[in-house]
Amino acid sequence: MFYSARWLPLWAAGMLALAALPGCSGSSQAPDVVYMGPAQVYSLAPGDKVLAPEPASTQYYERLFNHHPQYNQPLHRIVKSTTQTVYLGIVVPPLPPSPADLLASDSIWQQKAMRKVGAAYAGFLQDGQGQYNVRYLAMSGKTKFLHVINLLTADSALARRQYEATPPLQGHVLL
Numbered sequence: 806m807f808y809s810a811r812w813l814p815l816w817a818a819g820m821l822a823l824a825a826l827p828g829c830s831g832s833s834q835a836p837d838v839v840y841m842g843p844a845q846v847y848s849l850a851p852g853d854k855v856l857a858p859e860p861a862s863t864q865y866y867e868r869l870f871n872h873h874p875q876y877n878q879p880l881h882r883i884v885k886s887t888t889q890t891v892y893l894g895i896v897v898p899p900l901p902p903s904p905a906d907l908l909a910s911d912s913i914w915q916q917k918a919m920r921k922v923g924a925a926y927a928g929f930l931q932d933g934q935g936q937y938n939v940r941y942l943a944m945s946g947k948t949k950f951l952h953v954i955n956l957l958t959a960d961s962a963l964a965r966r967q968y969e970a971t972p973p974l975q976g977h978v979l980l
Contacts, residue, residue, distance in 0.1 A: 837849045838979065839855055839882050839884065839893060841881055841882075841893070841895070841945070841948055841950070841952070842947065842948050843947045843948065844945040844946075844947040844948045844950075844979075844980065845979040845980075846881075846882075846893055846945075846952060846954075846978070846979055846980060847882075847884060847891065847893060847954065847977055847978060847979060848976070848977050848979055849884065849977075850886060850977070852886060852887070853884050853885065853886050854884070854885045854886075855882055855883070855884055856882065856883040856884075856885060857882065857883075858880045858881070858882070858883065862880070862883055863880050866880045866883075866892050866894070867880075868913075869913060869932075869938075869955075869957070870892060870894070870938075870940075870953070870955050871894070872911070872912070872913065873907065873911070875899070875901070876896055876897075876899070876900070876901055876906075876907060877896070877897045878894045878895065878896050878897070878907075878953045879894055879895060879897060880892060880893070880894050881893045881894055881895060888958060888960055888963055889956055889957065889958040889960075889963065889967075890956075890957045890958075891954060891955065891956045891957070891974075891977075892954070892955040892957065893952070893953075893954055894952070894953040894954075894955070895948075895950040895951060895952055895953065896950070896951040896952075896953055900951055904925075904926050904942040904943075904944075904951060905919065905921075905926050905942075907940070907942055907953065908926055908928035908930070908940055908942070910930075913932050913933075914930035914931065914932055914938055915930060915931055915932070916928055916929070916930055917929045917930060917931055918968065922941075922972060922973055924943070924944065925941060925942060925943035925944075925973075925978075925980070926941070926942045926943075927939065927940070927941050927942075927968055927973040928940040928941075928942075928968075929964065929965065929968040931961075935959055936957060936958070936959055937957070937958055937959070937960070937961055937963075937964030937965075938955050938956065938957055938964075939955075939956040939958075939964050939967045939968045939973065939974065940953065940954070940955050940956075941953075941954040941956075941973050941974055941978055942954075943978065943980040944980070945980050952980055954974065954978055956974060
């Protein structure tokens with residue numbers, strides 16, 4: 806796995822805490838909502854499929870989104886539609902001084918735009934392969950986690966609409 810030995814105890818403790826939360830076993834309280842413990846995280850559109858992380862998708866996620874040297878962002882769920890894939894994760898402590906730090910350009914993603922949305926942040930990013938990432942960062946009052954939602958698409962117009970929507974991601978984020 807991607808996690809260094811230094812972060813493994815924190816990651817393992819975080820994953821055990823997540824597994825203990827109600828609703829993390831894959832059974833949700835409402836069929837059209839993705840939960841993380843007691844928190845409603847993401848509402849599903851008709852035709853969306855919710856997938857639990859498995860090794861191949863987890864490795865793909867880690868390569869694209871969870872490569873920050875200081876802040877691990879484990880994958881919680883995947884929501885797939887025909888035009889986009891949404892990766893739901895959290896930030897395992899230590900947390901960055903500002904959530905906006907996780908929207909900065911890095912070795913994979915170049916920030917095209919960023920905005921504050923209430924207490925949350927939205928970022929519009931692009932990689933060198935023609936993919937777009939609309940990243941949304943929000944704290945949950947119920948779980949006390951910093952949630953990281955990455956919407957991945959090759960459609961620049963769709964990504965721009967999702968980023969510019971009020972609220973971002975066209976209201977699908979429920980945090």
